[in-house]
Amino acid sequence: MAVVRDGGRRRRTVLEFADVLAAGAALAVSAAVPAAAIIGGVDGSAERDPWMVFLADAQAAPDVSSHFTCGGTVVAPTKVVTAAPWVDEAVVRNLGVVGGRTDLRSDVGDVRQVVSTYEHEKVPPSPPPPPGTNTAPRRGHRSLDPRPADALPTLLLARPDEAEELSRAGTPARVLGWGITSGCSSTNRPPDR
Structure with a gap:
């Protein structure tokens, strides 16, 4: 997992759209919270x-209304970093990036088409890459925001x-991503928020 600073199942690719950081979640510096607060999560x-x-990706997740496949983080106007395993088999023309939506059951937010992907040179082929190399930047034809x-x-x-300094033990952090916040997780049950 990469360390970030807050400013202002398919393997290894980079999406040309908006650089986003994630491996299913984004790590950001935040106020200290007790470890128990992670259980169940919050909106x-x-x-x-x-x-x-x-x-x-409507092709990869046809039964999920949001077509959610993986989280990501915008790190530049046309770059998103995400977990590499989620784009290996994705077809670029089917892949979109959705911003401004925390509840996957809704249709709010801004959707942008991915125009190309690339793979980080340190991401090895399957089996899953070692921790710290599982990222896939993406680039799109326009920013997620009209500003x-x-x-x-x-x-x-x-x-x-x-x-x-940011990765030192005891440094407060916040992990973000979509998941199931109650009940048991199942591969047949998609995240809702």
């Missing part, structure tokens, strides 16, 4: 974390000189 906020998006590119909410990746 996210598109206003608080506008850079959090998800990949949607000027320099005003697009993004989550900046940590600089190398910040990574050690």
Whole structure:
């Protein structure tokens, strides 16, 4: 998992659209919260974390109304970083990036078409990549937001000189992603928020 700094099943690809950080979730520096608070999770906020998006593929997830396949993070106006396993078999023309939606049962938010993908050079072929290399940037033809590119909410990746400090044991962090917040998880039950 990559370390980030808050500023302003299918393997290994990079989506040219909007750089997003995730391996199913995004790690961001945040206020300290007791470890027990993670159990069950809480609803996210598109206003608080506008850079959090998800990949949607109607072909890969036809029975899920949102077509959710994996979360991602906008790290530049046309770049999204996501977990590499979720794009290996994806066909670019079927893949979209959805921002501004925290409840996957709704249809709110901004949808953009992915125009190309690329794979990080450190992501090995299957089996799953080792921790820390499971990312796949994506790039699209326009930003997720109609505002000027320099005003697009993004989550900046940590600089190398910040990574050690931010990954030190005991450093507060917030993990974001979509999942089931009650009951038992099942591969047949998609996340709802």
